[in-house]
Amino acid sequence: MRAGTERLAALGRAELTLLVRNRTALVVALLLPVAMVASMRSSLGRVDLGAAGMTLDGALLSGAIGMVLLLVVYLNLTSAFVARREELVLKRLRTGEVSDAEILAGTALPAAALALAQSVLVVVAGAVFLDAGGPRRPELLVAGVLLGIVLMTVLAAATAALTRTTESAQITTMPLFLVCALGSGLFVPVDLLPDRIAWVCERLPMTGVMELVRAGLLGGADGAEAARAALRALIWIACSLVAVRRWFRWEPRR
Known part of the structure; x- marks a missing residue:
């Protein structure tokens, strides 16, 4: 158990170093969620959020956490998994004592920690600057964020299986990103959508997470x-775990 924890910590430190050196990934992780939430403010002002028992500030806070999960975890990790595979890092790691689960978890640790930290900042900023108060049900918020991090991690690994290069990751991640951003209730609750559309949206990957x-x-x-x-x-x-176990590639396609 201790050896496994040490291996995870070592992988996490190495991945964190690579993340810090990648300025593009840092910009996506730190600034893009804020920019996208700010751009949504004027659009949300035209939506009758009161029908779902929400305020504009409440919608912005929940949307901010959703964007953190999508941008910091899903988009960044898809590129990271593909890059490590193409650089033969994953193949070399598998020749040692590290298990497959530890390799994927270690790669995901920095993104997961960053997403947790940003989610905490969102909640604190909401309480201080938006008069939103503290979370009404902290246990549900924690459960939603943790489930979201796990879900986005395994979805990133599944998407990496379909992605040939780090450059093409910008394309392969777009369908799921757009579907979740627009249909999973990040900013506008699914309840406000027409019945047939709401039925479909309730079954999208992030909808359950966003409800929590x-x-x-x-x-x-x-x-x-x-x-x-x-x-x-x-x-x-x-x-998603079934898809990863079946299709995830540990070395480049030839």
Whole structure:
């Protein structure tokens, strides 16, 4: 157990060093979520959020956390997995004592830690600058963020299996990014959409995560609703893990 923890820590430190050196990845991780949330403010002002029991500030806070999960974890990790594969780093690591799960988890550690830190900053900023107050259900917020990090990690690994180069990662990540950003209720709750569209959106990968995040920030969800949201997220995690085990590549395509 201790040896596994030490291996994970070593992999995490190495990946953090590479992340710090990659200025593009740092800009995406640190600045892009803020820029995208700011750009949504005027658009959300025209949406009747009160029908879903939300305020503009509440929508911005939940959307900010959703953007952190998508940009910091999913987009960055897809590129990281592809880059390490093409550089033969993953292949070399597999020749040692490190397990496959430890390799993927170690690569994901810096992005996961950064996403957690940014989520905390979002909550603190909301309480200080937006008068949003603290989270109404902290346990649901923590569960939503953690499930979101795990889900985005395994989805990144699954997307990396379809991605040939780090440059093409910008293309292969776009479909899932756009679908989740527009349909999973990051800023506008799924409840405000027409019934047929809402039915589809409820089954998208991030919808369950966002329902937990929103309930944690703003309250209003009972135990059954929270359980259903968590179950949907867990189902997507399980399906993504199956895809990773079956199709993830550990060395470049020839």
